[in-house]
Structure formats: structure tokens, C-alpha cells
Amino acid sequence: MISMHTSPTASLGKNANGGLNVYVREVCSAFSDRGIATDIFTRLQSSEDPVFEALAPLSRVIYLPAGNGLDKYSLINEVPSFASQVAAFAASAGIQYDLLFSHYWLSGEVACLLRPQLAARWVHIAHTLGLVKNRSLASGARPEPALRIRIEAEIAQQADLLVASTSDEVDELVTSYGANPDRVFVVPPGVDLTSFRPLDRAEARRKIGYSGGPLLLFVGRLERLKGVEIAIRALALLSDRAHPDLRLMVLGEDSRDADESEKDRLKAIASVLGVRDRVDFLGSVAHHELPYFYSAADACVMPSYSESFGLVGLEAQACGCPVVSSDVPGLRSVVRDEVSGYLIHGNDPAAYAERIGRLLADPQMAQQMGRHGSLLAQRFSWNRTADRLETLFDRVIEDGQARVQLNVGRD
Ligand code: UDP
Numbered sequence: 082m083i084s085m086h087t088s089p090t091a092s093l094g095k096n097a098n099g100g101l102n103v104y105v106r107e108v109c110s111a112f113s114d115r116g117i118a119t120d121i122f123t124r125l126q127s128s129e130d131p132v133f134e135a136l137a138p139l140s141r142v143i144y145l146p147a148g149n150g151l152d153k154y155s156l157i158n159e160v161p162s163f164a165s166q167v168a169a170f171a172a173s174a175g176i177q178y179d180l181l182f183s184h185y186w187l188s189g190e191v192a193c194l195l196r197p198q199l200a201a202r203w204v205h206i207a208h209t210l211g212l213v214k215n216r217s218l219a220s221g222a223r224p225e226p227a228l229r230i231r232i233e234a235e236i237a238q239q240a241d242l243l244v245a246s247t248s249d250e251v252d253e254l255v256t257s258y259g260a261n262p263d264r265v266f267v268v269p270p271g272v273d274l275t276s277f278r279p280l281d282r283a284e285a286r287r288k289i290g291y292s293g294g295p296l297l298l299f300v301g302r303l304e305r306l307k308g309v310e311i312a313i314r315a316l317a318l319l320s321d322r323a324h325p326d327l328r329l330m331v332l333g334e335d336s337r338d339a340d341e342s343e344k345d346r347l348k349a350i351a352s353v354l355g356v357r358d359r360v361d362f363l364g365s366v367a368h369h370e371l372p373y374f375y376s377a378a379d380a381c382v383m384p385s386y387s388e389s390f391g392l393v394g395l396e397a398q399a400c401g402c403p404v405v406s407s408d409v410p411g412l413r414s415v416v417r418d419e420v421s422g423y424l425i426h427g428n429d430p431a432a433y434a435e436r437i438g439r440l441l442a443d444p445q446m447a448q449q450m451g452r453h454g455s456l457l458a459q460r461f462s463w464n465r466t467a468d469r470l471e472t473l474f475d476r477v478i479e480d481g482q483a484r485v486q487l488n489v490g491r492d
């Protein structure tokens with residue numbers, strides 16, 4: 082596994098640490114349960130970090146010194162050094178891997194340099210795509226550079242197999258990036274259904290120390306892309322009307338790659354709107370504590386400008402929390418409009434306020450939506466994700482072996 086950008090052991094919801102990290106961690110744990118060993122190559126974050134860390138019985142993280150403190154755009158310059166350290170590690174340990182699985186464009190570029198020497202076959206997952214992000218940027222957000230998009234196209238055309246989280250992502254890879262449709266497969270990510278399940282609301286509120294009225298929740302990295310401003314504006318609209326005790330909890334921290342602090346910007350907006358005292362910025366919260374927050378909330382709000390999947394929406398639904406989200410491809414594959422929450426077209430805070438108002442006005446309907454959400458979430462689990470990946474990986478490895486035999490035969 083190449084995860085150069087971020088580490089599966091990093092604390093979530095800040096800097097660039099979010100869905101990708103959860104994905105790598107959960108898939109490697111599920112693979113370990115199946116007897117499939119993984120080495121995850123990532124960057125050393127501090128000099129105190131160990132060189133190795135066990136993630137699961139058959140999975141270890143290998144930390145390599147490269148580009149500490151650099152933003153993602155500068156990290157591309159570190160790719161050759163990172164790749165040669167991976168190669169040197171494998172050579173000194175005498176390991177020949179069966180497969181490379183790269184995550185995000187930076188790691189894809191690492192894999193481009195390493196194969197076929199390090200492993201005969203290479204599978205890539207983009208997690209997000211620069212072209213898709215640029216198409217629906219929040220105002221003031223920094224566009225993804227042309228270099229990233231060029232590299233993504235190179236990866237899409239060269240990897241032996243591409244994993245996409247949704248069928249929309251398949252279309253993008255094929256039509257916008259020139260991938261061969263026969264080599265792109267949908268494998269939805271999952272949720273840990275044993276931890277993320279509906280808990281008693283009163284008990285959950287006690288656990289998180291909340292004794293107020295109706296509660297909205299936002300969970301995620303704080304960047305423009307996540308649209309938290311829209312949630313704050315919706316709260317302000319609702320506070321003026323029938324919900325004077327409504328609060329919004331914001332879980333997550335600033336992204337290091339951003340030019341300015343999104344948290345400071347959001348606080349300033351809340352102050353101007355007169356709702357600063359109704360928005361609690363709790364910073365990043367440990368993943369295992371999130372089921373209490375989702376179970377305590379009346380709605381989870383996800384006004385993202387784009388989302389390749391949206392694990393938060395899935396986790397909220399698994400906990401029986403209705404989701405009010407933007408109608409973007411990733412979230413469309415998780416949230417069912419009017420069934421497990423609401424999908425909202427466009428970025429108008431009034432539309433969010435209207436749907437949240439509907440949920441607050443009819444607790445029975447909200448509960449029903451929560452129940453539907455937790456039922457829908459049962460279709461997604463990391464075991465299922467790992468099953469599908471394993472099948473695809475077996476096929477691509479066998480295909481590689483068959484080609485080697487064919488070439489030997491020709492010689
Ligand atoms: N997360 C967390 N603590 C936080 C904020 C986020 O554990 O304070 C986790 C969240 O539960 C989810 C992931 O980070 O599993 C974010 O994934 P998502 O796909 O929603 O967004 P991404 O980061 O991939 O854009």
C-alpha cells in the first residue's frame with residue numbers, strides 16, 4: 082500500500098486526514114483477518130515516530146522520512162526520493178510484493194515509478210479527482226493545479242486496474258481522464274457496523290456532555306470544500322424563527338494545506354450572523370467517539386461542494402442520524418432523498434434551513450428517516466469492501482502471472 086500523502090495512523094479530521102486514512106486502515110485490518118499481509122508506506126510525521134508500527138497482525142506501517150511539513154502541492158517534488166526509499170526497503174528486506182495499491186495521485190505517481198520492479202501489478206484508487214473538485218469549487222477555494230490533473234490522467238491510463246467508489250467516479254475516469262472502461266471497477270467503501278450503530282439518544286447526549294435542545298452536527302476536515310459556512314448560515318436562519326435553542330457542533334480541524342484558517346473564517350461568519358454562541362467548535366474528535374455524537378444529533382449536515390463518497394454521511398446513517406447533504410455524486414450514493422435524509426441541489430442555506438426545519442418539526446418522521454438510514458447502511462461494511470477488493474486483486478495478479486508465462490513461452 083502506498084499512502085504517501087497521509088498516514089493511516091494519523092488523528093482524523095485535521096490537516097489532510099480523513100476518509101483516505103480510514104479507508105487504508107480498515108482495508109488493511111480486514112485483509113489481515115483474511116490472511117493477506119500488507120506493508121503500508123507513508124511519511125514520517127515527526128522525528129519521534131517509530132520506523133515501523135503494527136496496524137493489525139498482518140499489517141505494518143513503514144514510515145519514511147520525506148517532505149515533513151510540506152503542503153500537498155510541494156510533496157510532488159519528494160516523490161522520487163520516497164519511491165527510492167520504498168524500493169530500498171523492499172530490496173534490503175528481500176521482499177517481492179504481489180501487488181501495489183496506491184492511494185491518491187501522489188502515491189499513484191510513486192507507484193508509476195516503482196512498478197513493475199517492486200510488484201508485477203498495480204491497482205490505484207484516486208479518492209478524489211482534481212477535475213471534479215475544480216468543477217464545483219467553493220468561492221475563495223484554491224483550484225487544483227494542472228500538474229495534479231496531468232498526473233491523474235497518466236495514472237488512469239497506466240494502472241492495471243482502477244478502483245472507484247461510485248459509478249459517477251467510473252464515468253469521470255473514463256470520459257475525463259481516458260481510462261479504459263474494462264479496467265475500472267466500483268468498490269464502495271464501508272463503515273464499521275459494530276461501532277457505528279444507533280445508541281440511545283439520552284445516553285449519547287450524556288456521554289458527550291450535552292444537555293441542550295435540538296442539535297445539528299458537522300463532522301469533517303475544515304476546508305472550504307466541506308461547505309460548513311452553509312450549515313452556519315442555515316442555523317442562523319432557523320435561530321431567527323422557531324428554534325431559538327438550536328445548536329451546531331462542528332467536529333474537525335483546519336487543513337494544513339489551506340492558505341488561511343477555515344475555522345477562524347467560520348467563527349467570524351458565525352459572529353457576524355449573531356450565532357457565534359450557538360456554534361461549538363470542538364476540534365477533531367477520535368473516530369471511536371463519533372457514534373455518540375451521531376446518535377446525540379437531530380441531523381448531520383454535509384453541505385460539501387464535492388465529495389467522492391462521504392464516509393461521514395454513511396457513519397451518521399449507520400447511527401440512525403438523518404443526513405441533510407448536498408446532492409453531489411458521492412453523497413447521492415449514500416443518502417436517499419426523503420428516505421434517510423435530504424439531498425439538496427445547490428448551495429443555498431435557505432434550502433438547508435427548510436429541510437432541517439422539517440426534521441425538527443416532525444420528530445417521528447426524523448426517527449423514521451434515522452431507522453431507514455441505519456438499514457441502508459447495512460449494505461456497506463469494510464468486510465464487504467475487502468471481499469470485493471480481494472476478488473479483483475486475485476484476478477489482476479493471476480492475469481499478470483498469465484502474461485509472464487505467455488512472454489516466457491514466446492522467448
Ligand atoms: N473524522 C474523525 N474525527 C473528526 C473528523 C472526521 O474521526 O473530528 C473522520 C470521519 O469519521 C470520517 C473521516 O474522518 O471517517 C472523513 O471522511 P469523509 O469521507 O467524510 O471525508 P474526507 O476526509 O475523505 O473528505
